[in-house]
Amino acid sequence: MAIKRERELAKRLAKEYGYLPYMIERYLALWGEEETREFLEACERPIRTAIRVNTLKAEVEEVIGRLKDKGVKLERIPWLPEGFWAEFDELSPGALTEHMLGFYYIQGVPSMTVTRVLDPQPGEIVMDLAAAPGGKTTHVAQLMRNEGIVVAIEQDRLRLGSLKSNVYRCGVTNAIILRGDARKVRQLGIVPDRILLDAPCSGEGLIPIDPSRKTSKKMPDIRFCATVEDELLDAAVDVLAPGGTMVYATCSIAPEENEYIVDAILGRHPEMRVASIDQEFGSPGYTNPYGIEMNNSLSLARRFLPHRHGTEGFFICKLVKEGDDQ
Amino acid sequence: MIPELVDPVVWSDIKNQIDGDFGQGVTQKVLADLVPVMLERNENQSIYLIPNDWVRSLNMDFEGFTLSSLGTWLGDLSDGRFRLSIAILDQIARYTDRQLVVSRRGAESFTYGRSILRASVVKLTPTLKRRQRVIVKDTRGDCIGLAALSVDASRIDRLGPEKLVAKNLVDIGWYIRRFG
Numbered sequence: 001m002a003i004k005r006e007r008e009l010a011k012r013l014a015k016e017y018g019y020l021p022y023m024i025e026r027y028l029a030l031w032g033e034e035e036t037r038e039f040l041e042a043c044e045r046p047i048r049t050a051i052r053v054n055t056l057k058a059e060v061e062e063v064i065g066r067l068k069d070k071g072v073k074l075e076r077i078p079w080l081p082e083g084f085w086a087e088f089d090e091l092s093p094g095a096l097t098e099h100m101l102g103f104y105y106i107q108g109v110p111s112m113t114v115t116r117v118l119d120p121q122p123g124e125i126v127m128d129l130a131a132a133p134g135g136k137t138t139h140v141a142q143l144m145r146n147e148g149i150v151v152a153i154e155q156d157r158l159r160l161g162s163l164k165s166n167v168y169r170c171g172v173t174n175a176i177i178l179r180g181d182a183r184k185v186r187q188l189g190i191v192p193d194r195i196l197l198d199a200p201c202s203g204e205g206l207i208p209i210d211p212s213r214k215t216s217k218k219m220p221d222i223r224f225c226a227t228v229e230d231e232l233l234d235a236a237v238d239v240l241a242p243g244g245t246m247v248y249a250t251c252s253i254a255p256e257e258n259e260y261i262v263d264a265i266l267g268r269h270p271e272m273r274v275a276s277i278d279q280e281f282g283s284p285g286y287t288n289p290y291g292i293e294m295n296n297s298l299s300l301a302r303r304f305l306p307h308r309h310g311t312e313g314f315f316i317c318k319l320v321k322e323g324d325d326q
Numbered sequence: 327m328i329p330e331l332v333d334p335v336v337w338s339d340i341k342n343q344i345d346g347d348f349g350q351g352v353t354q355k356v357l358a359d360l361v362p363v364m365l366e367r368n369e370n371q372s373i374y375l376i377p378n379d380w381v382r383s384l385n386m387d388f389e390g391f392t393l394s395s396l397g398t399w400l401g402d403l404s405d406g407r408f409r410l411s412i413a414i415l416d417q418i419a420r421y422t423d424r425q426l427v428v429s430r431r432g433a434e435s436f437t438y439g440r441s442i443l444r445a446s447v448v449k450l451t452p453t454l455k456r457r458q459r460v461i462v463k464d465t466r467g468d469c470i471g472l473a474a475l476s477v478d479a480s481r482i483d484r485l486g487p488e489k490l491v492a493k494n495l496v497d498i499g500w501y502i503r504r505f506g
């Protein structure tokens with residue numbers, strides 16, 4: 001009876017908010033009715049615009065001053081020294097001279113958090129395995145102060161153009177940009193100190209930004225994404241240097257694309273472990289989604305959720321590979 | 327696609343062009359301790375500047391991947407002519423006085439791809455001649471692009487406000503117009 005009642009509730013909520021019913025069924029199983037309603041309501045509200053000041057091109061205080069002079073209201077993001085929520089009002093964030101000069105990058109809060117969690121250091125070799133349009137690649141180079149190498153890989157030819165444009169605009173000089181399938185990264189013979197894998201995903205966390213996602217993907221699409229994500233993460237684990245760090249992230253809230261993937265990797269690769277994240281944000285990863293027991297260390301991963309954090313949905317997991325640092 | 331060290335003869339032509347436009351020694355200052363390399367693209371070649379310690383990676387064949395960009399994009403060679411990239415202008419601007427400063431309205435218009443009219447000119451090095459390439463700056467000193475003078479600098483006072491002073495060759499709006 002309970003299952004039947006839940007299905008009816010899912011149908012009703014799906015109709016009310018314009019979703020496919022299978023999505024609501026999953027939310028109810030994950031969160032229960034009250035939190036599901038909170039999530040659905042939050043997805044109807046716009047996400048605040050955020051910018052990252054690009055310190056390769058300008059000092060933070062200089063950019064703050066120039067934008068304030070133009071009437072942009074800025075609010076610091078507590079765990080991101082270069083991140084700000086920004087209200088541009090009538091102004092177009094992408095059309096300001098400061099944007100064209102590369103002084104800032106318009107970027108979601110979870111996306112800039114991913115790079116801070118990776119914590120790339122000057123002089124290292126860092127790989128970004130799904131790099132376009134370049135927000136995280138340029139942030140990686142920024143934190144490396146253009147010292148060392150960031151290998152940015154992108155498969156899509158059109159998206160590669162925007163990646164290059166953003167790399168040049170932001171004054172990045174330590175990037176090697178490759179077009180190709182990152183699942184074949186082993187062929188390169190490069191052993192990176194750190195890897196950023198913001199994997200191509202179903203985008204289930206982007207509903208507040210793209211309402212068409214309420215109906216555009218079915219369960220087989222999520223399974224397809226999960227297969228690719230698993231293959232990408234597997235390849236990344238293989239090439240990561242012993243002692244190296246990687247961050248696996250998606251803009252999906254689906255456990256099937258997040259905790260399931262990392263749990264499987266931990267099972268296949270005993271040399272990998274989930275590491276704690278220093279920054280304070282979001283809420284813990286799930287260890288028992290849909291009643292399925294997962295590795296307890298997944299609670300060290302973090303989730304951004306629209307109804308809890310006012311951002312798009314995101315999953316961020318930091319992993320380290322056992323072994324001596326190179 | 328494998329990058330190659332730039333042929334010395336080709337590099338000499340590029341250096342002469344940059345130094346001719348912006349002053350003797352400017353190329354060397356921009357180059358510093360970097361190495362120029364070339365990537366073939368169909369009929370054209372792109373020139374990049376890379377650190378010395380990357381040179382050994384030139385032998386990598388990047389199996390299964392296509393090398394699309396590396397280091398600092400200096401410009402492109404097409405039909406024997408070298409065109410500077412938008413990405414390098416900021417660095418060249420540090421070493422040259424061949425500059426044109428435009429008003430706020432002129433800067434806005436320029437970053438939409440338009441050329442520079444007399445009414446927008448705030449400052450222009452007086453000795454510059456027609457066809458001279460100039461770094462375009464706004465009144466805050468930001469480098470916003472590259473233009474070619476349409477008249478001798480000494481003659482601009484005789485021009486009406488709507489007369490063309492410099493033709494837009496490339497501007498920072500390219501980043502947005504090209505890829506949104």
